[in-house]
Amino acid sequence: MLLLVAGGSVAGCSSKTDDSAAAASVTPTNVTLTADQRKHVRLATVERSQYQRTIDATGSVDFNNEQATAVLAPFSGPVARLLVDIGDHVNKGDPLAQVDSPDFAAAITAYRKALTTAHTARRLADLEKDLVDHQGVAKREEDQAQADAANADADADAALKALLALNVDPKVIKAVEQGQAIAPIGGVIRSPIAGTVVDRQISPGQLLQAGTTPCFTVADMSRVWVMAQVADTDVASVGVGDTADVSTGVGGKHLTGTVTKISALVNSDTRLVPARVVVDNPQGLLKKQAYVAVQIHSRQPTNGLLVPVSALLRDEENLPFVYVAQPDGSYARRSVTLGHRTGDQFDIPAGLKAGEQVVVDGGIFVQFMQNQ
Known part of the structure; x- marks a missing residue:
């Protein structure tokens, strides 16, 4: 009986010893360095600080709808020839397309007839006035002639405005006013503003309807909209007036913009909120529909424990940790939770306390010594 009890006691002690050894094998121990080794380790004290968040987002480039114009067909007829393509820069009044339009010829003919009628009516009115002065006709006839001349002038002015509306x-127009013969010409759709042709909706042979058929969209691309997609968890930190850096994808260049509008709706599928960033684009580095990276710098102050990026290491499961200096001079490995990044620092919402010192230079060496 005594032997059995003794055997059981030995077995129990052996089991406890094995469990303790296993626990010790999986629990990281503090790292102790020599005085010479500690000279290559730099520490920083964790302090609670105030900072402005930087929100990372993706976005797409769109033209500025406030500086874009949809060009409608000013007259009816089939498209004879396209003169520009998408991406071409045009000045105000430049031709965009030629159209075989009867409206064009009819407007020129109407203006020519209106001018002839107005000239004739004005000449008759002047003649009636002269006759009245010499008592050749009654004043009533002279008044009627003046009214006819005024109406004819109004008709000519309306016909001129019709020509101007057709560009x-x-x-x-000057040749018509001088009575010169005009060779048959087709209608020309012209750009109403200077900018870039960002959309073309017609093709040769297509029949246009005056005032209803959209033909082109011309936009001033010197200032564009970047529609940044902000996570719904971050949108509370974004405000109108915040500055933003937009990556152009060209030689690492960035452009600066300003948040001008934040949508009131969250996309139910992506949980993202569109935020409009207006960016000056004088060199045309940002192209329509290009995808870009956006960093929005919030002006709202935030408090947190800030740790340099160089202090953060990753374990085998890619989880972040730091080394914290201990009172006895050793270094303890501490898992942390990463918050928002600001510049070259991270906010640590969990895992550290203010006043603790973390390794910011030499952490890889400390990790190497711990793994020995």
């Missing part, structure tokens, strides 16, 4: 070449 008729001023040289053609």
Whole structure:
């Protein structure tokens, strides 16, 4: 009986010893360095600080709708020839397309007839006035002639405005006013503003309807919209007026913009909120529909424990940790939770306390010594 009890006691002690050894094998021990080794380790004290968050987002480039114009067909007829392509830069008044339009010829003819009628009516009115002065006709007839001349002038003015609405070449209008013969010409769709052709919706042979058929979209790409997609968890930190850095993807260049509008709706599928960033684009580095990286610098102050990025290491499961200096001079490995990044620092919401010192230079060496 005594032998059995003794055997059981030995077995129990052996089991406890094995469990303790196993626990010790999986529990990281503090790292102790020599005085010479500690000279290559630099520490920093963790302090609670105030900072402004930087929110990372992706975005797409769009033209500025406030500086873009949809060009509608000013007259009816089939498209004879396209003169520009998407991406071409145009000035105000530049031709975009030629159209075989009867409206064009009809407008020129109407203006020519209106001018002839107005000239004739004005000449008759002047004649009636002269006759009245010499008592050749009654005053009533002279008044009627003046009214007819005024109406004819109004008709000519309306016909001229019709030509201007069709963007008729001023040289053609001047030739009509001088009574010169004009060779048959087609209608020309012209750009109403200077900018870039960002959309083309017609093709040769297509029949256009005056005032209804959209033909082109011309936009001023010197200032564009970047639609940044902000996570719904970050949108509370973004405000109108915040500055943003937009990556152009060209030689590492960045452009600076300003947040001008934040959507009130969250995309139910992506949980993202669009935020509009207006960016000056004088060199045309940002192209329509290009995907870009956006960093929005929030102006709202935030408090947190900030730790340099160089202090953070990763374990085998890619989880972050730091080495914390202990009172006895050793270094303890401490798992931490990463918050928001600001510059070259991370906010640590959990895992550290203010006043503790962490290794910011030499952490890889400390990790190497711990793994020995």
